[in-house]
Amino acid sequence: MIGQVNMKHFQFKALYQDNEWVAPAYVSVDQEGKIAYLSATPPDSITNIEKVDGYALPGFQNAHSHAFQYAMAGIAERHSGTANPDDFWSWRNAMYQLALNVQPEQMEAIAAMLYAEMVRHGYTSVAEFHYVHHDLTGKPYSNKAALGERLIAAAQKAGIRITLVPIFYQKGGFGQAPTKGQQRFISPDMDSYLDLLEQSQKAARPYAHASVGAGIHSLRAVAPEVIKATCENLPTDIPIHIHVAEQLKEIEDAKVYLGARPVEWLLNNLTLNENYHLVHATHLTEAEVSGLAKKRANVVICPSTEGNLGDGLFPLASFQAQDGQWSIGTDSHIGLNPLEELRWLDYGQRVTTHKRNSFYSPQQTDSGRYALAMATFAGRRAMGHHTNEFFQIGDHFDAVVMDANFPLFAITSLDNLLSTIVYAGDCTATLGTIVNGQWVVQQQRHHAYQDIVADFKQVIASLEYR
Ligand SMILES: [Zn+2]
Structure with a gap:
């Protein structure tokens, strides 16, 4: 009941709900962080309402992360000075050096800092594609999910929801034995992986905001x-x-090795459906694009990392024309701004097609609205949460709140506001981020920043990495 004690009540200037703004928007959140009331009129006989001069959007979903790689963001940006510049594979060697050396408590500290930064940028959920499982010598910890548990603890500290995706990694490459650089990743066979998955589920169980998915590193x-x-x-x-x-x-x-292109092989050999999230899917034929769209398999695009690593551009226009479903992820974390990921995705198409406004469907021609809906719903599915409403009574209240006094937002009509946020906003234009009905970041400050940053600095210094 709305009047119960310990319930929190907000009044936002407006809240974006499924293609329309509720303005003003009153939201009541129960003790479990769930939405108990949402309306343009205030709940009866309530006086302790927190008035927020901002626009609430659903919290962003970060559908692809390798947390430890945050420790190397920005330090692999030097040209070799030869005719043979760095590429994905040489970057991977540098990344393996880090993966080989990171200890469990260091993993936790790096992840906590990263996740706190994600929340500051408006992400409220992360899917952690987690493949560093074993100790420094390649031996499984007595609790196989020990490192996964550290990531869940980091998410808890940072106040972000986590879907831990323990990854099955068996080979060094097509038909090849694993290398020393990969020794911490390996599950030798299916049973060993399924055991890791079970241990991960056990590790997640005590945490209210953790769930578990499954994953294959790559073909x-x-x-x-x-x-x-x-x-x-x-x-x-x-x-x-x-x-x-x-x-x-x-x-x-x-x-x-397979006699088929990777996505072609997946289409021919697995029963793909809306539970599958294919990360990158950068290089596709038309038949692969159509096959994925038809199967309702989702694609997770990580534009800032894909740009940084020189991967290529996902064929969005064709995929989207067939109602293909996509979400965004920050992968190596060279960029952490969800708005930048969306812009990169759109602008990559614009500069190659020489046309504007790539995001649209026959039902939704406003680019910002289209992008937010797609990234939110496919992103939530990547976490295992299937829904088709942004904010729903009974759902946990996760939101990023844009500052109504940011110059461009202050002068824009609600009709044009969402694209103004997506194309001209950044994280300095937010009032903060709410997870589970609580402010985790306000005015750019994470509530546990001091502790998290102190640990992070100490760990990076001890790794002698930067
Ligand atoms: Zn990745």
Whole structure:
């Protein structure tokens, strides 16, 4: 009941709800952080309403993260000075050096800092594609999910929801034994992976804001017959994440080893459906684009990382014309701003097609509205949460609140506001981020910033990495 004690009440200048603004918007949140009331009129006989001069949007969904890579963001940006500049594969060698050396408490401190920064940028959920499982010598910890548990603890500290996706990594490449650089990643067979998954589910259980998905690192990292068997043995109600078709070399290798391109192989060998989240899917043929769209499989696009690593551009226009479903992720965390990810995705299409406004469907021609709905709903599915309303009675209240006094927002009509936010906003234009009905960040300040940043600085210093 709305009048109960310990309930929180907000009044926002407006709240964006499924293609329309509720203005003003009154939201009451119960003790569990769930929305109990949402209306343009205030709840009866309530006086303790927090008045917020801002526009509430659903919290962003970060559908792809490798937390430890945050420690190397920005320090792999030097040209070798030779005719052979750095590429994805040489970057990967540098990343393996970090993966080989990071200790559990260091992993937790890096992830907590990263996740706190994600919340500051408006993300309220993260899917952590987690493949560093073993100790520094490559031996499994007595609790196989020990490092996954550290990531969940980091998310808890940072106040972000986490979907931990423990990753099955078996091979060093197509038909190859794992290398020393990969020794912390390896599950030798399906049973060992399913055990890791079970341990991860056990680790997540005590946490209210953690869930678990499943994942295959890539077609090059697990034998094809094992991928098939594993996917047939996974629970049917959790999201399944796979890296796919990020690099041209990977496509050529797949053609030789599998006799098919990566996405072509997935379409022919797995029963893809809306639980599948194909990360990157950068290099696709028209038939692959249509196949994915038809199966309702989702694509997770990570524009700032894909740009940074020189991957290529996802064929958005064609995928979208077939009602293909996509979300965004920050992957290596070279960029953490969700608005920038959306802009990159759109502008990549604009500069190659010489046309404007790539985001649209026949039902939704406003680019900002289209992008927010797609990234939110497919992003939530990537966390295992299937819904088609932004804010719903009974759902946890997660929101990013844009500052109504930011110059461009202050002068814009509600009709044009969402695209103004997406195309001309940034995270300095937010009042803060609410997760589970509580402010976690306000005025750019995370509530646990002091502790989190102190640990982070100390860990980075001890890693002697930067
Ligand atoms: Zn990735």
